[in-house]
Amino acid sequence: MLVNIEIEHVGENDYLASVPEVNFNASGDTEEEAIDNLRDIITGTYRLLISLPIEKLGPEPLRQLEFFKSLQH
Numbered sequence: 001m002l003v004n005i006e007i008e009h010v011g012e013n014d015y016l017a018s019v020p021e022v023n024f025n026a027s028g029d030t031e032e033e034a035i036d037n038l039r040d041i042i043t044g045t046y047r048l049l050i051s052l053p054i055e056k057l058g059p060e061p062l063r064q065l066e067f068f069k070s071l072q073h
Contacts, residue, residue: 005038007031022067
C-alpha cells in the first residue's frame with residue numbers, strides 16, 4: 001500500500017510534508033528534507049507504538065497503529 005504524502009511550500013525556504021490521515025507532519029528547507037524528516041517521525045512513532053502495551057494507547061495512537069498495520073497487507 002502506498003502512503004499519500006502531501007507537500008506544501010509554506011515559506012521562502014520552508015516545506016511541510018504531511019500524512020493527514022494519521023496527523024504526521026514535518027518541515028524542512030527543501031521538499032526532500034521535509035520528506036526525510038517525516039520518514040524519521042513515522043519510523044520513530046511506529047517503533048514507539050509497537051513497544052507499548054496496546055491497552056496503554058489512547059485513541060489517536062491506536063488509530064496510528066492501525067494505519068501502520070494496514071500498510072503491512
